[in-house]
Amino acid sequence: MAGLEEVRVGIALANQKMREGIAALQQGNLTLEEAQAALVSATQGSTLEEMQQAHGMITEAVQTINGLQGTLSATINSTEGYAGRL
Numbered sequence: 001m002a003g004l005e006e007v008r009v010g011i012a013l014a015n016q017k018m019r020e021g022i023a024a025l026q027q028g029n030l031t032l033e034e035a036q037a038a039l040v041s042a043t044q045g046s047t048l049e050e051m052q053q054a055h056g057m058i059t060e061a062v063q064t065i066n067g068l069q070g071t072l073s074a075t076i077n078s079t080e081g082y083a084g085r086l
Helices: 004-043 049-085
Strands: none
Touching: 004 049
C-alpha cells in the first residue's frame, strides 16, 4: 500500500486532472451554446419537428455537461476532504 504522502500526491494529481476536465467541459459548453445560437438564428420561425428536436438535443447536451461539471466538483471536494483527514 502507498504511503500517506504518495496518496496525497496521487489525489492532488487526480484533482488537477479533474479540474482540467471541468475547464474542457466549460469550453465545450460555450461552443455548444454558440452552435445553438447559430441554429436558432438559421432556423428561426421553423416549425419542423426535426429542428425542434435538434434544439432540444443541444439543450440536453448542455445540461448533461453542467451535470458532469457538478459531479466532478463534488468528487474533488470528497477527495480533498479525504486527503485532509490523512
